[in-house]
Amino acid sequence: MTYLIPALILGVCGILAGVLLTVASKIFHVEVDERIEKISEALPQANCGACGFAGCADYADAVVNNGAPTNLCRPGGSGAAAKIAEILGTAAADVVPMTAVVHCSGDCNATKTQFDFDGVQSCKAVKRFYGGNGLCKYGCIGLGDCAAVCEHDAIKIENGLAKVIPSLCGACGQCAAACPNKLISIKPKAKTIDVLCSSADNGKATKLACSNGCIGCKMCERKCPNGAIKVENAHAVIDYEKCTSCGICKDACPVKVIH
Numbered sequence: 319m320t321y322l323i324p325a326l327i328l329g330v331c332g333i334l335a336g337v338l339l340t341v342a343s344k345i346f347h348v349e350v351d352e353r354i355e356k357i358s359e360a361l362p363q364a365n366c367g368a369c370g371f372a373g374c375a376d377y378a379d380a381v382v383n384n385g386a387p388t389n390l391c392r393p394g395g396s397g398a399a400a401k402i403a404e405i406l407g408t409a410a411a412d413v414v415p416m417t418a419v420v421h422c423s424g425d426c427n428a429t430k431t432q433f434d435f436d437g438v439q440s441c442k443a444v445k446r447f448y449g450g451n452g453l454c455k456y457g458c459i460g461l462g463d464c465a466a467v468c469e470h471d472a473i474k475i476e477n478g479l480a481k482v483i484p485s486l487c488g489a490c491g492q493c494a495a496a497c498p499n500k501l502i503s504i505k506p507k508a509k510t511i512d513v514l515c516s517s518a519d520n521g522k523a524t525k526l527a528c529s530n531g532c533i534g535c536k537m538c539e540r541k542c543p544n545g546a547i548k549v550e551n552a553h554a555v556i557d558y559e560k561c562t563s564c565g566i567c568k569d570a571c572p573v574k575v576i577h
């Protein structure tokens with residue numbers, strides 16, 4: 319009896335708990351559209367947020383319940399968009415191939431560091447000390463925070479400068495979020511002209527810090543026939559929606575910072 323009564327009490331409690339859970343599951347049951355699960359499975363599960371939603375599951379829910387566009391998944395590309403359209407029974411939307419670009423050309427040959435940093439070897443850590451260890455406070459620190467978060471192995475550090483391999487880039491934007499100097503943007507792959515400088519200093523200060531820097535002379539701005547390039551915050555910036563990749567700005571740039 320010493321063991322029987324506690325065992326019976328536990329058994330009854332277990333039965334009651336099971337009944338209550340069963341009843342609760344029926345009362346609070348929420349119907350889930352099976353298309354949400356199918357769409358989520360069709361996505362690459364990168365959960366990068368490039369689509370504008372918290373993750374793949376959130377995007378799948380938005381597609382089904384809120385009519386979100388089916389072509390927002392950059393890592394999934396056209397393949398994911400086609401699968402989503404098939405699940406919904408709609409026409410597949412076009413996906414514009416995108417890639418990341420590093421707006422800096424300050425490698426070890428063009429600029430120097432002003433002190434050796436022996437702490438945690440990350441760009442974010444170095445940035446906390448006097449804004450970074452480079453002569454240019456706006457340039458690539460080169461310790462690879464962007465490369466560390468890239469799931470596609472699309473960023474390499476070469477000669478102290480981060481460089482993107484467009485053929486491998488999924489345009490998820492995680493590298494852009496990881497860069498403490500905000501040097502990385504996402505642009506259409508078809509747009510082949512890029513300004514590789516982000517310095518906000520005047521031309522003289524920029525050239526003292528980096529021989530490859532933009533001097534803000536506005537020569538590119540004056541030559542562009544489409545008004546696609548402007549000097550903003552002391553350096554040239556391209557409006558990729560207007561840019562036709564004609565290369566006139568590149569030829570006009572006296573310091574060859576447009577590639």
